[in-house]
Amino acid sequence: xxxxxxxxxxxxxxxxxxxxxLWELIVRIFNIPPYVLPTPSESIIVGWQFHEAIWMHAYHTxxxxxxxxxxxxxxxxxxxxxxxxxxxIYDAANPLLVGFNSVPKVALVPVLVMWFGIGTVPAIITAFxxxxxxxxxxxxxxxxxxxxxxxxxxxSLGAKRLxxxxxxxxxxxxxxxxxxxKVAITLAFVGSVISETVASxxxxxxxxxxASSKFNMPLVFAGLLVIAVMGxxxxxxxxxxxxxxxxxxxxxxQNT
Amino acid sequence: MSKSFVELNxxxxxxxxxxxxxxxxxxxxxxxGEFIAVVGPSGCGKSSLLKLVSGLMxxxxxxxxxxxxxxxxxxxxxxxxxxxxxxxxxxTTLDNVLLPMEIVKPxxxxxxxxxxxxxERARKLLATVGLEGHEDKxxxxxxxxxxxxxxxxxxxxxxxxxxxxxxxxGALDAFTREELWDILQNLWMIKPFTVILVTHDLRxxxxxxxxxxxxxxxxxxILVERENTLPRPRDQETTFTQPFTDLVxxxxxxxxxxxxx
Ligand SMILES: Nc1ncnc2c1ncn2[C@@H]1O[C@H](COP(=O)(O)OP(=O)(O)OP(=O)(O)O)[C@@H](O)[C@H]1O
Ligand SMILES: [Mg+2]
Numbered sequence: 001x002x003x004x005x006x007x008x009x010x011x012x013x014x015x016x017x018x019x020x021x022l023w024e025l026i027v028r029i030f031n032i033p034p035y036v037l038p039t040p041s042e043s044i045i046v047g048w049q050f051h052e053a054i055w056m057h058a059y060h061t062x063x064x065x066x067x068x069x070x071x072x073x074x075x076x077x078x079x080x081x082x083x084x085x086x087x088x089i090y091d092a093a094n095p096l097l098v099g100f101n102s103v104p105k106v107a108l109v110p111v112l113v114m115w116f117g118i119g120t121v122p123a124i125i126t127a128f129x130x131x132x133x134x135x136x137x138x139x140x141x142x143x144x145x146x147x148x149x150x151x152x153x154x155x156s157l158g159a160k161r162l163x164x165x166x167x168x169x170x171x172x173x174x175x176x177x178x179x180x181x182k183v184a185i186t187l188a189f190v191g192s193v194i195s196e197t198v199a200s201x202x203x204x205x206x207x208x209x210x211a212s213s214k215f216n217m218p219l220v221f222a223g224l225l226v227i228a229v230m231g232x233x234x235x236x237x238x239x240x241x242x243x244x245x246x247x248x249x250x251x252x253x254q255n256t
Numbered sequence: 257m258s259k260s261f262v263e264l265n266x267x268x269x270x271x272x273x274x275x276x277x278x279x280x281x282x283x284x285x286x287x288x289g290e291f292i293a294v295v296g297p298s299g300c301g302k303s304s305l306l307k308l309v310s311g312l313m314x315x316x317x318x319x320x321x322x323x324x325x326x327x328x329x330x331x332x333x334x335x336x337x338x339x340x341x342x343x344x345x346x347x348t349t350l351d352n353v354l355l356p357m358e359i360v361k362p363x364x365x366x367x368x369x370x371x372x373x374x375x376e377r378a379r380k381l382l383a384t385v386g387l388e389g390h391e392d393k394x395x396x397x398x399x400x401x402x403x404x405x406x407x408x409x410x411x412x413x414x415x416x417x418x419x420x421x422x423x424x425x426g427a428l429d430a431f432t433r434e435e436l437w438d439i440l441q442n443l444w445m446i447k448p449f450t451v452i453l454v455t456h457d458l459r460x461x462x463x464x465x466x467x468x469x470x471x472x473x474x475x476x477x478i479l480v481e482r483e484n485t486l487p488r489p490r491d492q493e494t495t496f497t498q499p500f501t502d503l504v505x506x507x508x509x510x511x512x513x514x515x516x517x
Contacts, residue, residue: 149340249345
């Protein structure tokens with residue numbers, strides 16, 4: 001049993017290492033030039049050479065992403081609560097939300113630049129715009145799927161709408177909410193990096209763009225790896241928070 | 257005869273304009289502290305009847321009177337339990353039972369200050385249904401029967417004047433079910449409250465109720481109102497006596513007639 005859990009903990013590392021080894025081998029065997037696809041070892045070495053610059057840009061990207069994500073959480077919860085607790089608001093908001101979510105956010109960056117200039121603000125807003133949707137949908141779903149019998153029990157005790165929301169709605173929506181955070185944080189990275197690439201002079205996105213204009217492919221890939229690592233780290237943090245705070249929702253599979 | 261606590265006057269219910277009636281002209285008079293049971297074929301409007309009486313739904317025609325007042329919105333004093341226990345999985349059994357106290361006035365304003373007193377009350381009630389020692393477990397750590405007991409406690413903790421039970425024992429095995437009949441009968445005999453019990457089980461109706469209503473198939477309508485004067489407390493032995501079996505037999509025949517027409 002113990003061995004098995006150790007093994008399952010190691011699995012993601014093993015698969016990551018396997019991927020890197022495969023990548024390294026393919027590049028070497030087929031003799032792919034570094035300006036097309038650098039080896040991972042090269043990317044890591046170059047990444048280390050530039051680690052001070054990368055650190056600065058990564059810090060900036062992380063900050064931008066978290067700022068956009070934080071706004072998305074607040075906005076997403078409020079809108080999700082409204083949409084999930086009222087049929088009328090749901091009907092009014094749903095087509096707008098779906099329509100908005102279908103617009104590629106990269107297309108909005110030029111507009112944001114026109115309004116706010118180049119730099120951090122459009123990146124934060126892009127991160128926010130791209131990541132709030134799953135939060136709204138999940139919070140709304142969690143609230144709207146309340147068992148009718150439970151609602152009847154509470155209403156016949158004289159519960160107001162707000163009572164039902166606080167006593168049952170929100171606790172019930174928690175697992176949905178935390179699940180959406182995991183998705184939203186990775187999307188927020190996508191948003192901020194897109195915006196940095198198009199319109200900024202700081203951030204990993206900018207670093208990658210300027211590296212590619214100098215044909216420094218290993219540095220571009222180093223940037224990609226840094227983004228991936230930050231994404232995984234954030235995802236894991238929210239994964240742990242999710243499991244800690246909504247134990248009851250995972251009751252069926254404690255052993256898996 | 258004492259006056260009635262719940263009264264349905266020519267109540268009709270239609271779920272939507274172009275739909276067939278769900279409930280045909282229904283009249284009922286339930287005395288305070290009376291235990292009534294409603295039986296009838298599936299889909300005849302028994303659950304709808306409960307919703308009408310508790311004010312969760314307005315009748316399409318006619319009026320519902322509870323405690324001398326016409327019902328216009330959800331009543332605030334009703335206890336309810338369903339076939340599905342609907343306990344909250346993030347709360348312990350004790351906290352689940354205390355849920356009504358967080359909503360019903362005046363308890364909701366007293367609960368925080370007098371927490372210990374309320375917990376004591378909930379523990380006592382849980383003990384009467386045999387859940388002593390399980391207060392701090394989560395619902396998903398309880399068996400179906402235990403969950404149903406907790407659900408029953410939740411419906412009774414605030415000492416409601418009116419208790420609505422919609423097939424609460426339907427999903428239980430025969431032993432647990434009959435044990436819960438006794439528990440319910442005991443609680444009710446100690447401090448009578450008005451009960452409307454919907455059930456498929458004719459023995460259950462005969463065991464628990466003072467009056468049994470038999471409904472027709474949709475559109476639901478009360479066909480028979482049968483008094484049940486078997487002495488209380490009724491127990492296992494009662495179910496083997498001639499009057500009990502006769503009553504069940506009679507109800508069975510009525511239901512059969514209903515289904516054939
Ligand atoms: N929300 C609803 N909208 C439309 N029709 C409904 C709704 N709820 C119930 N009905 C219809 O009204 C009728 C009565 O339903 P009800 O749930 O009261 O039956 P019931 O006697 O409780 O049945 P069962 O014994 O199967 O629980 C049924 O024919 C059902 O199809
Ligand atoms: Mg029903």
